[in-house]
Amino acid sequence: AQSVTQPDIHITVSEGASLELRCNYSYGATPYLFWYVQSPGQGLQLLLKYFSGDTLVQGIKGFEAEFKRSQSSFNLRKPSVHWSDAAEYFCAVVLPSGGSYIPTFGRGTSLIVHP
């Protein structure tokens, strides 16, 4: 069965430090890949997405993610974290084959930012 794993439930970083959130998937083919962010009390907002082409994708708010086919990973990075980045981050995948476009979400990683 297809699955998405976010190994880190919580991550704590200091403001200004770099950040990497991990996401791994288990599929036979390369899926479409997404990262969403959820600020407290709000819905999810798309940060970035990968469909094909350049494996390093840029998103909003200074985030980027790199697709590594050999590792089945799509890790989210930011070079310098701001206090406003404290939120829940979700990785999601969509397997486009077979006409089904139903996303599968990871369980999320909660980012805590220390001043």
Add this chain to the structure above:
Amino acid sequence: NAGVTQTPKFRVLKTGQSMTLLCAQDMNHEYMYWYRQDPGMGLRLIHYSVGEGTTAKGEVPDGYNVSRLKKQNFLLGLESAAPSQTSVYFCASSYPRLAYYNEQFFGPGTRLTVL
């Protein structure tokens, strides 16, 4: 454009009561989804719809029913609420026919408490 809206934002029910959550989108999206979010569990898909008049079960459909009579609306019903249904409910929509538009757009959520 309002995007995806959800009604109501908050609701408190007693065990055994029924209610309907309304989701509306003005983006002409084909797919609509209902998720529940519980601490540590991420987003779990309850039901989804791939078009007007169609519905399908997701990961956790028991105790819920849905209807998609109009393309822009997706209703989630609880016939006999149980405390285990206390959660935050999110609606989302997407337009998956073209890969570029596979991202989901989320509503702000409905916080439901069942006593």
